[in-house]
């Protein structure tokens with residue numbers, strides 16, 4: 499028997515001729531092909547790991563790109579296993595050659611082990627599915643206790659054609675952030691999630707206004723204290739966590755100024771300020787005094803811009819940098835359409851916080867395969883790979899890396915380069931981030 503781990507440029511097609519095969523699939527039951535019970539058996543192993551068994555020819559058929567009913571996401575997972583496989587090969591006279599991947603965990607571990615930096619992750623949407631299901635029920639909310647129904651009703655796993663449905667999902671999640679003990683627990687679990695993903699430098703962002711909405715007993719102070727307590731509870735983990743405070747672009751100017759003041763006043767526990775929600779064009783300039791105040795308090799500034807595929811997207815990115823002094827841009831991917839803005843972003847050394855699955859789910863790009871991330875990177879734009887809303891999207895950061903590897907041919911050296919740059923662009927204090935990062939941060 500031969501045993502080994504294949505990483506790198508191994509394609510699923512390399513296995514097509516071998517039979518039978520066992521492939522560990524990371525994902526949840528909703529994505530598993532159960533329609534062919536005769537020749538497929540599912541063996542649940544752990545939370546996010548299932549094993550799909552069948553002859554190689556059958557599996558090739560199931561995973562065929564053209565077979566209807568499988569989401570982009572499943573496609574990404576399939577390709578992930580193309581490139582990172584732990585396997586055993588054995589030969590016997592009755593069944594011929596066997597290629598057996600012994601555990602999903604082994605398959606996943608090569609990507610998990612890469613030291614990572616995550617700069618763009620919304621705390622409110624970074625949760626364990628089981629926790630969200632349990633908390634939803636305990637709060638008396640209409641949270642399905644069946645995984646498939648919960649994913650369909652509460653999570654965003656396909657591009658939503660109906661905005662009302664998408665907003666309802668955000669609203670469900672928001673309702674669960676209902677009291678201080680829940681906030682502390684969810685924050686702690688988010689840190690633990692980051693650690694388990696191999697994230698060493700982890701910036702979590704949240705919006706005080708978003709959490710406080712509909713929870714009159716939750717003041718900004720109570721929310722922030724509970725979040726900081728959750729991060730402190732995770733201090734035994736080898737991970738540097740930094741908080742970014744969000745001012746929603748949709749807020750009236752007066753409320754935005756109040757939130758901005760709150761963030762600036764807590765410059766001991768925030769590392770930066772961000773503006774989120776949809777592009778509002780030139781109206782963004784009304785936030786200039788808020789950003790100025792935060793900067794004077796020693797906070798860094800990033801902003802969501804160039805996320806939506808609108809004609810002015812490149813200009814929004816330009817203005818956020820030129821007029822508001824953004825050091826990083828959340829998304830910003832649509833600068834790909836404007837070479838002058840791309841040159842400007844490169845010249846300014848501004849990093850784009852790229853979130854591939856998020857961009858597909860919000861219809862910013864038609865598919866993750868068509869994401870401009872590689873073109874941006876090859877043009878010289880600094881990019882980092884992020885998950886945005888992992889709990890809500892039912893993904894994790896390793897899933898995004900898997901997509902980059904399978905659909906955009908990212909090599910380990912390219913991941914390392916993106917992560918070293920992201921470490922350098924992280925708003926966390928130099929000595930704190932260097933203490934957890936394996937290579938010198940420039």
Ligand SMILES: [Zn+2]
Pocket residue numbers: 618620774802828886
């Ligand atoms: Zn975001």
